[in-house]
Amino acid sequence: MSRDVFTPRNLMTVGEMSSTSLEHCQQYAALDGRELSMTFNFHHLKVDYPGGEKWPLARPDYVALKALFRHWQQGMHNRAWNALFWCNHDQPRIVSRLATKASTG
Structure with missing residues (x-):
C-alpha cells in the first residue's frame, strides 16, 4: 500500500505502536x-500506571521516563523516524499527571 498509494503522492504516514518493541x-x-513514515510508541506514557491502569494517577518515575526516552531516541537514530508526543485523546492529560497541586498556583 505504501509503495502504490502513499509514496507516489508524497504522503506522510504514522502508525500507533502502543506496546510494540x-x-x-x-x-x-x-x-x-x-x-x-514514522511510529508512535506509548512506553513513556506508562511510567505512572499503577498496576498497569492508566486512569488512576500515580507519581511518575522520572528516572524510568528519562531512560525510556534515551532508549527510543538512540534506538531509532539513523534507522527510523521516531515521533515524540506527551499525550493524546486516549490518555489523561500530561499536566494532570506531572503537575503537583502546589505548582498550579
Whole structure:
C-alpha cells in the first residue's frame, strides 16, 4: 500500500505502536519508507500506571521516563523516524499527571 498509494503522492504516514518493541518500530518506520513514515510508541506514557491502569494517577518515575526516552531516541537514530508526543485523546492529560497541586498556583 505504501509503495502504490502513499509514496507516489508524497504522503506522510504514522502508525500507533502502543506496546510494540523498538525493533518492530525500526522495521515499520525504516528510513527506506517501504511501510510507514514514522511510529508512535506509548512506553513513556506508562511510567505512572499503577498496576498497569492508566486512569488512576500515580507519581511518575522520572528516572524510568528519562531512560525510556534515551532508549527510543538512540534506538531509532539513523534507522527510523521516531515521533515524540506527551499525550493524546486516549490518555489523561500530561499536566494532570506531572503537575503537583502546589505548582498550579
